[in-house]
Amino acid sequence: MTPPPDLAVLVHRDKELMAHAAAARLITAITDAQAASGSASVVLTGGRNGNGLLAALAGSPAREAVDWHHVELWWGDERFLPDGHPDRNHTQAREALLDALPLDARRVHPMPASDGPHGGDPEAAAAAYAAELAAVPGPFDVLLLGVGPDTHVASLFPGHPAVRVTDRTVTAVTEAPKPPPTRISLTLPAIRSAREVWLLAAGEDKAEAAATALGTDDATRAPASGARGARTLWLLDEAAAAGIPQAAASDG
Numbered sequence: 001m002t003p004p005p006d007l008a009v010l011v012h013r014d015k016e017l018m019a020h021a022a023a024a025r026l027i028t029a030i031t032d033a034q035a036a037s038g039s040a041s042v043v044l045t046g047g048r049n050g051n052g053l054l055a056a057l058a059g060s061p062a063r064e065a066v067d068w069h070h071v072e073l074w075w076g077d078e079r080f081l082p083d084g085h086p087d088r089n090h091t092q093a094r095e096a097l098l099d100a101l102p103l104d105a106r107r108v109h110p111m112p113a114s115d116g117p118h119g120g121d122p123e124a125a126a127a128a129y130a131a132e133l134a135a136v137p138g139p140f141d142v143l144l145l146g147v148g149p150d151t152h153v154a155s156l157f158p159g160h161p162a163v164r165v166t167d168r169t170v171t172a173v174t175e176a177p178k179p180p181p182t183r184i185s186l187t188l189p190a191i192r193s194a195r196e197v198w199l200l201a202a203g204e205d206k207a208e209a210a211a212t213a214l215g216t217d218d219a220t221r222a223p224a225s226g227a228r229g230a231r232t233l234w235l236l237d238e239a240a241a242a243g244i245p246q247a248a249a250s251d252g
């Protein structure tokens with residue numbers, strides 16, 4: 001399998017190296033975007049690999065090269081839980097990195113919490129986030145997605161109706177197969193509007209997911225396969241790359 005020219009698969013030795021290499025790549029992407037337009041927009045992901053990247057970035061002296069005040073931060077999905085809940089992707093991102101950065105609070109856009117202005121109504125919360133997104137011009141520069149062992153990305157799970165939503169940028173997700181069951185997620189069309197989509201997968205429990213998603217175009221069966229930007233990068237470690245054909249991958 002030779003990947004199309006707008007898709008690359010990079011394989012790093014292990015998950016620590018993958019996290020550090022992805023963090024370095026993100027710093028470069030942000031500084032490049034800022035050099036071109038004065039600001040950069042990044043969509044964060046939850047999960048082990050997303051948080052690993054943020055922790056690596058927190059420990060990198062090169063993070064000082066970024067003008068953090070002019071970074072627009074969004075989330076690809078959120079667990080619909082009270083603000084500050086330890087399982088919220090926002091809480092985990094704050095702990096891993098964000099609290100240590102000189103960000104402009106007006107440019108940080110967490111998805112609504114279940115104790116926010118929309119109460120426990122995930123549909124209203126999703127609509128509010130879609131409106132917030134629509135108010136800020138321009139495509140996302142980099143959209144990060146952790147790939148789940150079942151090929152889910154953001155909160156789009158295989159076979160779940162949310163994968164097929166195409167009439168809005170943000171959707172409520174109920175009855176998710178992974179706890180918590182109620183979530184908010186960008187839709188595939190919103191993900192596909194990004195300049196760059198980076199899919200992160202490390203560890204042997206991601207090997208089957210990576211092989212499946214890279215071998216199909218059926219996003220309903222394997223949501224990660226439908227997560228494509230103008231440019232798409234799969235960032236893997238050797239364990240997660242174990243099932244993909246050699247021809248598809250390059251050493252990171």
Ligand SMILES: O=C1O[C@H](COP(=O)(O)O)[C@@H](O)[C@H](O)[C@H]1O
Pocket residue numbers: 045046047048049050076077078079089145146147148149152153154155178
């Ligand atoms: O629940 C979620 O899981 C995925 C992947 O998580 P991982 O721990 O298996 O890497 C993550 O991408 C998503 O943002 C999150 O809400």
